Amino acid sequence: MRESLLDVLVCPDCQGELTLLPTRRSGDHIEEGSLKCRQCRRRFRIEHSVPNFVSEEDRGDVIQTTSGFARNWNEFNEIILDNDGLNDELFRDWIAPLDPEAMRGKLVLEPGCGMGRWLKVAARYDPRMLIGLDYSAVAYTAARNVRDLPNVHVVRADILRLPLKQKVEVAFCLGVIHHTPQPERSFKALLEVLSSTGILTVWVYGQENNGWIHRLITPIRVHITSKLPHRVLMSLSMLLTAPLCLAVAASAVLPLPYRRYLRHLRRYPFRYMSHIVYDHLVPEIAHYLSRGELERWVADASLHAHLSERNGNSWRLLVSRVAGTLPSALPRTG
Numbered sequence: 001m002r003e004s005l006l007d008v009l010v011c012p013d014c015q016g017e018l019t020l021l022p023t024r025r026s027g028d029h030i031e032e033g034s035l036k037c038r039q040c041r042r043r044f045r046i047e048h049s050v051p052n053f054v055s056e057e058d059r060g061d062v063i064q065t066t067s068g069f070a071r072n073w074n075e076f077n078e079i080i081l082d083n084d085g086l087n088d089e090l091f092r093d094w095i096a097p098l099d100p101e102a103m104r105g106k107l108v109l110e111p112g113c114g115m116g117r118w119l120k121v122a123a124r125y126d127p128r129m130l131i132g133l134d135y136s137a138v139a140y141t142a143a144r145n146v147r148d149l150p151n152v153h154v155v156r157a158d159i160l161r162l163p164l165k166q167k168v169e170v171a172f173c174l175g176v177i178h179h180t181p182q183p184e185r186s187f188k189a190l191l192e193v194l195s196s197t198g199i200l201t202v203w204v205y206g207q208e209n210n211g212w213i214h215r216l217i218t219p220i221r222v223h224i225t226s227k228l229p230h231r232v233l234m235s236l237s238m239l240l241t242a243p244l245c246l247a248v249a250a251s252a253v254l255p256l257p258y259r260r261y262l263r264h265l266r267r268y269p270f271r272y273m274s275h276i277v278y279d280h281l282v283p284e285i286a287h288y289l290s291r292g293e294l295e296r297w298v299a300d301a302s303l304h305a306h307l308s309e310r311n312g313n314s315w316r317l318l319v320s321r322v323a324g325t326l327p328s329a330l331p332r333t334g
């Protein structure tokens, strides 16, 4: 971490100010050390250049889900980094209708940043400060991947215990809250760190058109594939990617189910696609959220929102407390 990150960090438990106790530096990076809360005296270690605020006493399924993703991100780190142009295209699609230019000069947060593929893309839009945050040890990989970007910082922390004292102006959270035990609670936790005119965008799995996945695949994922050793799950993912590629090719001419999603997958190289297959098989926790449920979150928190479906099987939800800050403002709900 760089010392400038201290301007936005705070103790996640008592909101006390933090004192830096560095032990090893390299250039402007603090590689190892700790942060001590001046109020509750708790210490948080800085390891691999990342401050770690994750509590040790968490639920087994949370640890399984996040460490499963960490294995996946680490395995596929190189192929993801090698596809910079594709990542840029995907990022714009995932956050639409938000224009990445909205991040210029802002304090931006990416909760659940994985290995940091979107951090690398978003940094180009010149946010004042961009903070990636992840629960798992993949935060160390993300920190390595963005080490040379002076406006980007990585923190290891839980969405439910955010160590932030400044309110963020833009937050994008892509493919994360449906992997937390209570997605609505995670959504509300993100709203708490949003400034009064801030914009939050989340992308989640949809319940619509995914009923069979929920009925047939979820039990297999929860009881079997999420428990497989990494190498076995890797081989299985590669094996399943082959017929998926055939379906992707056939979708160009045949009216297959999930045609839009299959056509979307055309742009991925084989190995990047194997990463997606692994990603679907590894987590114990995955919720499929309906339009009605997302609309209720918006109404309950009195937000302005823009809800759009993506590839017919997932939702992008863009919210703000102020209508004028949304690209296509809808009337206030609730």
Ligand SMILES: C[S@@+](CC[C@H](N)C(=O)[O-])C[C@H]1O[C@@H](n2cnc3c(N)ncnc32)[C@H](O)[C@@H]1O
Residues within 6 Å of the ligand: 065, 066, 067, 069, 070, 111, 112, 113, 114, 115, 116, 117, 118, 133, 134, 135, 136, 138, 157, 158, 159, 160, 173, 174, 175, 176, 179, 180, 279
């Ligand atoms: C499917 S991955 C998506 C990563 C990234 N957003 C992307 O699209 O490249 C989900 C990520 O969310 C993280 N995650 C899950 N629960 C979390 C929590 N409670 N707090 C912070 N990160 C969490 C996981 O560790 C994992 O890296």
